[in-house]
Amino acid sequence: MKAYFAIISARFRMLLQYRAAAIAGFGTQLFWGFVKVMIYEAFYRSTTTPQPMELSQVITYTWLAQAFFTLMPFRIDAEIRRMIREGNVAYELLKPVDLYNLWYSRAVANCTATPLLRSIPLFIVAMLWLGMQPPDSIASGFAWAASMVGAISLACAISTILMIAILWTISGEGFMRIVPAMVFVFSGNILPLPLFPDWAQTTLQLLPFAGLSDLPNRLYVGNIPPEHVIFVLAHQLIWTLILVAFGRWLLKRGTRIMVVQGG
């Protein structure tokens, strides 16, 4: 356990070095969020029929999604990619720790350092000037915080699978293009899930991706009552366990076919 904490803290310190990238990313997220908010405002002004979410909830939801955008398992660790290409992955295999746990720890570091750096300033700016609301109630705030832990473990399980997929270079590449597209839509990043057609709701809610962003965001804005947090956590936990098991199985097969070419 200690070894994994050391890995996480080392990666964390490394990622915090990239401050310029963080500022640029912050600007991008702010810009995109603002465009989206204006589009939603225009849509809500064009209708009088009640919607599954109020406009103020949608706005807050959008800022939350922007703030934690880097938590989403879109990209894989560039370092692992290089290691696999150059054959240095052999050293990873030699380390006296479980490989899956090692890579999962890397994912945890990636998934927490960057979002932490980006979300705090975005929260401040969005709350002060851009219409983001504080949590619906104190209970909602706690429920949201708990579900964020679930979201992080789920996101890391998915990004670990993406890392493992590069072991199959060619087909892994396709996988790495399709998964981000799915994450983008089904997590609620492109559009809050409740705004999708009613017939799609059940499926959207059951997919693992809802736990990444949609469910926590809706707990925050009060669209899901705080006492339902238990269902959200169960959803996230079950999917995390399934995806971790799948990742472990994939890694086992991957290391069996792996051929390290000198180096």
Add this chain to the structure above:
Amino acid sequence: MRMIDYLNLYFRYIGISVRAQMQYKASFIMATFGNLLMSAVEFFAIWALFDRFGTIRGWTLPEVAMFYGIVNTAFSISEAGVRGFDMLPNLVKSGEFDRILLRPRSAAFQVASLELQLLRIGKFVQGIVVLAWALSAVDVAWTLPKALLLVGAIGGGVCIFSGFFILEATLSFWTTETLEIVNAITYGGVETAQYPLVIYRDWFRRFFTYVIPLALVNYFPALAILNRPDPLGTPEIIKWASPLLGLIFLMVTLQIWKIGVRHYTSTGS
């Protein structure tokens, strides 16, 4: 003569780039498919919003699809065409740009033809499909000038986006780093121009008309094609002349590029 010579060389460069990408065929197919999927998914979200809300400030889905089609087609063409400028920061950092300056052809031409990103076909196809659907679904009496204006709008869009890629690259002569913020504005501009500009706030709308003239090649021509009066009272002539302004924008950025090249000092490595 000179033109033919340039074209010849361009196709030679592009041929090499394409052949290199085709070495990894499976990878290429999947990357293209991923590119297509990502943009298809984006449009699905727009469709879902219209399914729920009906219209956006009186604009219907086919109309918005036209905005979407024009801007995405233009963007994908310029992204495939001049993405070579994306590599400029690396050329500057490594000092390889020296080599380009030594060759007897214009530097802008050489950098632009460094690479043709084939996988952008995915986004291009999706843009064209959406545009074709929009054109068949909107209620427009087509005339030759209108058809020309549509082509002009796409061409103008290609100019504006290309100008932006060039501008971003030029800045790296001074900074030797890519400025991600410029990228944000380019991509953000695409996102913005997918909806009629009138739905946005005033200052934001002005930004995309006067600072980044994206509205000129998208919003105003589309108004003319759809026979819609501009709620802001823009004179008719602007709507028709606007694609030309895209060309002017590109010319200006090329001049800035020349200043950048003159300013270039090799890193020497």
